Amino acid sequence: MTGPAVAAVLLAKAAFFAGPWERAAPEAGLFRPHDAARVARGRELYRQHCAVCHGAELEGETPDWRSRDEDGFLPGPPHDETGHTWHHPDQVLFDITKYGLAEAANLPDYKTxxxxxxxxxxxxxxxxxxxFIKSRWPDDIRERHDAMNMRHHVTIGDGR
Incomplete structure (x- = not known):
């Protein structure tokens, strides 16, 4: 074999063996921020059901979202990287949204x-x-969130 032929064979073997391991780690959790159709549907639903309290751009209801109002309620927090949404595993976020914070967190007296x-x-x-929300987070935040999901064993089920 000549030098170029040997190099071609070595490159082909390297590409074959490196291929699967060089790819980015799969997403962990329930949410699919790289699924364009799901993200587009989520954007539409977010605007209909969530934006009024969490901001059209995920910025939150008010800049001071950590302070209770005169009635004792916290305003809708931001869902972008400045908020705390990404600090919770997917299953917790899902349960809070589906069942409400008081039930999901077993805090029956929590005002929300x-x-x-x-x-x-x-x-x-x-x-x-x-x-959709997760698709808007910077890559490093998504990676940290995926790692948290892995630690909490939140994995893709039936894709609901």
């Missing part, structure tokens, strides 16, 4: 204006909304 969406959105729609 966040409704439960079990009778409004189906599981796939909730997942689509969070797929």
């Amino acid at each position: 204006r966040m409704p439960a969406f079990a009778d409004v959105l189906d599981d796939g729609e909730i997942i689509a909304i969070f797929s």
Whole structure:
């Protein structure tokens, strides 16, 4: 074999063996921020059901979202990287949205204006909304969120 032929064979072997391991790690969790159709549907649903409290650009209801209002309620927090949404595993976010914070967190006396969406959105729609939200986070935040999902064993089920 000549030098160029040997080099071609070595490159082909390297590409074959490196291929699967050089790819980015698969997403962990329920949410699919790289699924364009799901993200587009989630964007639409977010605008209909969430933007009024969490901001059209995921910026939150008010800049001071950590302070309770005069009635003792916290405003809708941002869902972008400045908020705390990405600090929670997918299943927790899903449960809070579907069942409401008080039930999902077992805090019956917690004051919140966040409704439960079990009778409004189906599981796939909730997942689509969070797929949209997660698609807007910077790569490093998504990677940290995926790692958290792996630690909490939140994995893709039936894709709801």
